[in-house]
Amino acid sequence: MNPIHNPFAPGAGTPPPELAGRDAVRETVRIALERVRLGHPTKSVIMVGLRGVGKTVLLDRMREDAAASGFQCVRIEAPEQRSLPAILAPQLRIALLRLSRNDQAKDLATRALRGLAxxxxxxxxxxxxxxxxxxxxxxxxxxxxxxLENDLPDLFEAVGVAAREAGTALVLFLDELQYVHEEQLAALITALHRCAQRRLPVTMVGAGLPQLRGQMGLAKSYAERLFDFPEIGPLPDDAAELAITKPLHDQGVVIDGGALHAIVVETHGYPYFIQEWGKQAWDAARASPITAADVEEASKISLAALDESFFRVRFDRLTPTEKRYMRAMAELGPGPHRSGDIADVLGRNVTSLGPTRGQLIAKGMIWSPNHGDTAFTVPLFDAFMRRIMPGADWRS
Known part of the structure; x- marks a missing residue:
């Protein structure tokens, strides 16, 4: 089939042709934003989930929906090496300049711009x-x-007063929130809390890895009462099937039932993997319908493509010691695993491995679902580690 018309789009944050299975959380956010605009008490929303579940795509779609409804939107991705004030200030300036064009809010937006200065x-x-x-x-x-913890609430309050006068709300869309340092995260929580207390229309829709829930609680003990944390996981089978069949149908292509089932099983319902398998199955097929044999061929190519991109990018960030730790986890299977079991595989004691485990958590490679447990943040990473570090040489 013509690769030019291939509808599938594997990529970091690349929107899929069909955003299946996420209607409920989109509606939750829509209602929350409308309540904020009216000044009603409402929790901010932070989506948490593993890599590859489509959090960034979902965040961007929510931002597009909010902008179309007249909200002032700020879109930020938190990098590991930059401060929150540095990435926030330029985007706030843009939002305030837009607000200053509103006749009713002009003076208040100008005051907020003075506050930003x-x-x-x-x-x-x-x-x-x-x-x-x-x-x-x-x-x-x-x-x-x-x-920061004193100034950011004052700045948000000034912005919120201007947004209220303009009949809108400021919505912060923050991705990779787990990379924000604790003291800066505490200031952000404090600022949002101030706005909530004064019923000012400033809120946040965030996204991050599962450890973010714990990080928020450590930064401010009342965070659990200020935020909802919907978990974004793999798609259920019916939504995964729709994510495959709808784009194909739109191109006049069908897929055999066995082939469709094989993709759902191979991808475990993870949206990024669905896009990769869908792309490769299209390219492998000579004509419609796509068959199980096409998917079998696509699976080999998909795994190779993931090994050289999705998985390899993360693997290359690791030190040799960190690679050995994650290879020991992979030896035990998908996880989660007890820290003691990982230590046993490495022939070390748990305490001596604490710094390595901490570094891997900071890099977003692993997280702790429960005290003493360790799990991969990247789906299927255990199988990749066994492929990239085969045999037993990694132990030495």
Whole structure:
């Protein structure tokens, strides 16, 4: 079949042709945002899940929906090596400049822009990566103390007052939230809490790895009362089938029942893998219908493609010691695994492996579902580790 018309799109954050199985969480967020706009008490939403479940795609679709409904949207991805103020300030400036075009909110938006100027200048010494255009001189005493946990709530409050006057809400869409440092995460939670207490229309829709729930609680003990944490997991079988059949149907192509079942089984319902298998099955098929033999051929190519991209990118970030730790986990299977069992495979004691485990959690490679348990954040990574480090040489 013509590869030009292949509808499937494996890629980091690439929107799939059919966003199946996510209607419930999209509706939850839609209702939350409308309540915030009206000033009703509402929790912010943080989606948590493993790699490859489509959190980024879902976050972007929610942002598009919100923007179409008239919300002021800020889209941020938290990188590992930059501060929250540095990535937040430029996006807040854009949102405030948009608000300043509203006649009713102009003066309040201008005041918030003055607050942003003071915020950036006061924190520049501590967070030297802050680079933002300043449109007005600072207003003395507004968000300019140089203390993030004091200044960010003041700044959010000023933004919220302007958004309320404009009849809208500011919505922060933050991806990879687990990379925000604890002190900065605490300031963000405090700022959102202030807005919630004063019923100002400022809220957040975030996404991150499963450990984010624990990180939020450590940053601020009341975080569990301020946020909802819907878990984004693999698609149920019916949604996974729809994610495959609908794009094919739109191109006038059908797939045999056995072939469809094989893709669902091989991908375990993970959206990223569905896109990879769908792409390769299309390319392997000579004509419609796509058969089980086509999927069998596609599976070999899909695994090779994942090994060289999705999996390999993460593997290459690891030190030799970290690779051995994850290979020991893979020896035990998909997981989760007790830390003591991993230590036994490595012939080490648990305490000595603590720093390695901590580094892997910080890199987003593993997480702890329960105390003493360790699990991969990347689906099917155990099989990859056995392929990339076969035999027993890794033990030495």
């Amino acid at each position: 003071g915020f950036a200048r006061a924190l520049k010494l501590k967070y030297q990566d802050i680079e933002v255009g300043l449109d007005f001189d600072p207003e003395p005493g507004l968000a300019d103390n140089g203390d």
